Amino acid sequence: MRGFLRFAFLRYRSLPPLVNTRVAAFEIGLCLRRMSSSNITSDSQTLQGPPDEESLLHYVPGGYHPTNLGDILDERYVIKRKLGWGQYSTVWLAEDPQSQRHVAIKILTGEATDARQLHELAFLQHLSCSHPEHPGFSRVVRLLDSFHHVGPYGSHLCIVTEVLGESVQWLSQYYRGGRFHPVVVKDIIQQVLLGLDYLHQSNIIHTDLKPDNFLIELDDVETFIQEAIDDIPPVVYPSVTNADGMVLSYVKSQPIPVRFEDVQRQAKLKVKITDLGVACWADKIDEHFTDMVQPSALRAPEVFLGAGWDSKIDIWNVGCLVHEMITGDPFLPVSLMDSEAEPSQQLTVMMIRLGPMPSDLIVRGKYSRLYFGPDGTFMSSLDYPGVPTLLQKLDSIYRERWYPEEVELFKSFMASALEMDPKDRPSAAELAEHEWFRSMFEFKKNF
Template identity: 40%
Template sequence: MALAFRLVLKSGSHFVRLRLRTALFHSSMSQHQDEPLDEYRPGGYHPIKLGEIVGAYEVVRKLGWGEYSTVWQVKSLLSEKPAAMKVMKAELTDVPELHESAYLRRILTADPTHPGFPHNLHLLDEFHVEGPNGKHLCLVTELLGESLHQYANQFPHKQVPIAAVKNILPQVIMAMMYLHEECNIIHTDIKSNNILFTLPEGAVSPVLSPTPTNATVKLIDVGVACWADGVDEHFTELIQSPELRAPEVVVGAGWGKPADIWSLGCLVHELTTGRFLIRNNIEEMVIPYMHALYFGPYPRSLTTGGKYSHLFFNDDGSQLHPQPERLPLADRIRKLRPPGDTDTEELIQFLDLMLRLDPGERASLQTLLEHPWLAQN
């Protein structure tokens, strides 16, 4: 569908600045390309070879890399148990705004009896290694399997079977409940790439294979998380990948735990329809208009109460660039789901609880966990 407003939107300078600042932290881990060799420099990546001993671990294979780290499968010299080791760039090892090791320690100790505890990634070890490019923080965690994003790629139209979705989602919700309620952590990056399946018993390497509906998943990557009582101290105003970004974040109206609920809704939409709610790589300045396309006008609190509301809305709350077209999200979902699917209407109702423009109207995690749709087979 052609959208008239697409022609008139340009990047605001604040988004350009913030994009440069946050791009480093919101890059997905790549498993299919080599990291840029010019980043092996003072302050950059630590050079590692297969078979090398790093700390108390032997390096077995490379699992992937991101803009601020490389990740390796390793084997403990003490137990030979497989694990994953993230090796940070030297220049980011002691950045005071990043608290990943502190978050992982809190997750490990807050309340191991909580039902969400086993669905979060667990820290096994942490240490520093000195190299030609500086001092690097190494975080050793459990070795996990394929991501939910990879899993979805196995199915026609990337639509995960509803039975599998209903098995996976309660685990993700419980993981989020543990972070929010026991750890005082807002994840800020809930997405399919950050949800991984546990390995089958006895497996020593991640495998890509069909997963049964009784599989266990874990929520990973708190590298860009935030203490819930320290949002104002977070290193960036623009949390979340653009296609998953909550309305209150886009307009700079302040954010909190409900931002994670919005991302969860985007995740459910992706798994059940095979499409992102909003296409990835979207220009940030278009996001509120896409929200309005699916959900209607922004609430007054967002059109006037945000630091950047004036970039999108007039003083009376109307859009700077009116769009005559509407495509209610419910209609879009009905078109994307298989014809005659008996779950579609209940799915739409479930999504509506999370995808509310007003963060105060989004459902609690407990309400979502108890929703009848998740219990239906």
């Protein structure tokens, strides 16, 4: 089975519920406004384009920049291939003659460039020079360059990053039931925690950690790129003319193929944290565009209750992700992972798995009254069919497969990462030193 090589900033998903509607449809939280209908031709069906590509209707002022193969950006980068697109950007493979390597360039729309809610570029610039001696420095996506390009539809911020491989989410399909081997989980998560500690030491909270945002670093990425360029030529659709009289060359998105075996052959599986689009400065949380951060299925209890949050929400995300990687099941049932899921049901499952909500967390929460009575009693039924406690689930799955010492260490790790009260949750640096990572026990059965 073949996968596809992804590049930093190439994943686009909806944000969590209750996010300001100006940013709810774009992963990096940038301003959401419809393009003016006066800019759209009556022949909209022709301009709509293939369903798996961006709409040509949005090649208007404030929209996408018309990009063609062979274009030279910033008098330096030669566009070679379209890698993908999001609602507010297109992503391109470019050749950089100066460094003699390929890079990924995300070209933001005019509206995204003008938005001021978030500071993705500022985060990346800060991380490129903050504490480079930190062991987690190399575990975060690397910014190579940035510039503004002026086109027919406005000025567009262009973010240049290193080329990275597929995501941990992609990797899961090669493990039975989505259950990673514990040794692989330890390797990935310890790297993530190092990168996360680097973010936190640099005054940045990620707020959106998930398997899609951990990308694999390939040892010889230039080989994969060159083979694709040689063997799979780029595809350009027939040109069309929009209502502004602009002739548009519509380029097909073509990620570069890579095999799972290629990843396996690497001496070490290396991952990097990417996608700082909805990140937050730790000392400016009150200025963040929303207080309801994180995908709802991975949301920490203090966020649900509006009890104030800090970098410990990223640790909660790590706990949820380890749960899914080890068990093959998400921390919340699939039925509750939709952004429209009822928060009271999500809190119900959370408390079934982990125990009562801490009373001081309830007291601090400005939304607690929606779910808890004046005496702190949960107002919904603490019942959800088929949901065991966390310890019951881990015991039922691994008591027969792992030696008892390993089971107990893993349970200790999970209890720490998923501590309901953020005050009792460890930091990324502390969790990275957990004894579970150092254990070298044999497993009773292969996975």
